[in-house]
């Protein structure tokens with residue numbers, strides 16, 4: 100471990116980093132900050148939750164000239180929430196240097212952004228669509244940009260975003276430093292990435308697996324119609340502090356969030372069809388623990404850093420292995436542990452194997468809990484609640500009331516009744532979860548079962564589905580380049596009706 104003071108960082112940034120509670124640099128920070136401070140282009144790859152934001156954020160802030168009022172750095176992120184989060188982290192890193200920054204993203208009133216741009220921010224963090232919108236309106240001048248960052252670089256350079264990135268680059272000087280970061284970098288995308296950079300330093304933090312070690316990874320084989328009951332039982336057994344449940348389509352997310360609420364869980368959904376105000380408020384409630392379960396499309400898969408997420412459930416197996424890596428990476432961050440469960444229908448087992456091949460990590464099969472086991476989980480929770488109250492030693496008048504009750508009843512009965520009233524018993528209220536068609540049948544590639552061919556080869560993107568679905572998405576997006584109206588869409592399925600290949604679109 101390296102101390103930040105050994106990395107040639109200015110006093111003001113060192114103070115900020117200290118205030119953020121960072122004591123030592125993480126491996127990706129140690130591996131990239133030096134090169135980036137020297138002005139080199141860097142392609143950084145390291146597991147989820149290992150501090151890539153500060154790995155590009157620190158050198159980026161270091162390079163800003165406080166006396167230059169122009170935009171000197173541009174950071175592009177694939178989703179609005181991530182753009183907001185990255186700008187918050189950069190704000191903290193640049194706090195002592197008084198760096199001015201602004202985030203621009205779709206769904207926020209453009210007039211407000213235009214006014215804010217007049218205040219001369221030195222760093223812009225944004226989503227591609229809205230950045231292009233401002234370029235077209237001539238409200239964003241990028242000719243002084245010296246550093247360009249693509250966070251989630253592989254996502255930004257895939258079929259769904261590459262035209263947007265090219266359009267932005269036409270407005271950024273070619274004499275610039277380029278920093279690209281992600282936890283995943285499929286070979287085809289890496290080739291594209293290298294064309295964006297000059298003599299890049301490629302820093303890949305070696306790890307046996309693509310996923311983080313401290314996330315326990317399980318899968319549950321279940322028929323489509325059984326999945327919801329299995330999910331609720333698992334939640335009862337696991338009792339997650341904060342959980343994210345990923346669904347394949349927006350309809351799926353809406354139905355799951357509603358079904359969970361009906362069954363008494365504090366759950367809300369987030370996806371690209373919601374207003375930006377709603378998206379932000381749902382995320383805030385989740386961060387403040389006002390809701391326990393966030394149900395999401397892949398809009399929440401990349402980059403979001405929410406502390407305390409203990410469990411991730413893939414209610415639908417993701418469409419590509421990279422998505423799996425990022426989804427489960429919402430837990431097990433910054434050295435914490437986490438647990439991930441992926442639901443897979445019998446027909447989708449081939450997909451599971453491809454995920455395992457890519458991550459180089461096997462998932463452990465999990466038997467669906469019985470309803471009795473789920474009940475036991477809830478009863479244990481009731482005991483914990485009771486014991487927590489006793490430990491708090493703040494029972495006041497309740498002790499007098501207890502003495503009254505105990506005059507007429509056995510202590511054992513009283514405690515049993517208290518536990519029963521605290522236990523959330525299995526709830527069978529009917530809910531509607533529309534069945535999704537499984538992903539197209541995919542044969543497992545290994546001939547000798549699970550232990551077989553774990554090597555490379557084959558089409559990692561599931562027979563080109565990613566490309567074909569992105570093709571459709573590009574046609575939809577590029578025609579509207581100048582309108583800035585690509586509101587609320589991301590590469591996520593629509594309502595999913597009767598489709599297994601939901602088109603995936605990205606948002607601005």
Ligand SMILES: Nc1ncnc2c1ncn2[C@@H]1O[C@H](COP(=O)(O)OP(=O)(O)OP(=O)(O)O)[C@@H](O)[C@H]1O
Pocket residue numbers: 120121122123124125128145146147148149150151152153281282401402403404428432433
């Ligand atoms: N040197 C450090 N010491 C302690 N905590 C750190 C350090 N660097 C970053 N962190 C914290 O670790 C968490 C994860 O960081 P970050 O979001 O940058 O991860 P990431 O690598 O970008 O993950 P992802 O691939 O999911 O985007 C954040 O809460 C961040 O504040």
Ligand SMILES: [Mg+2]
Pocket residue numbers: 151152250402
């Ligand atoms: Mg990140």
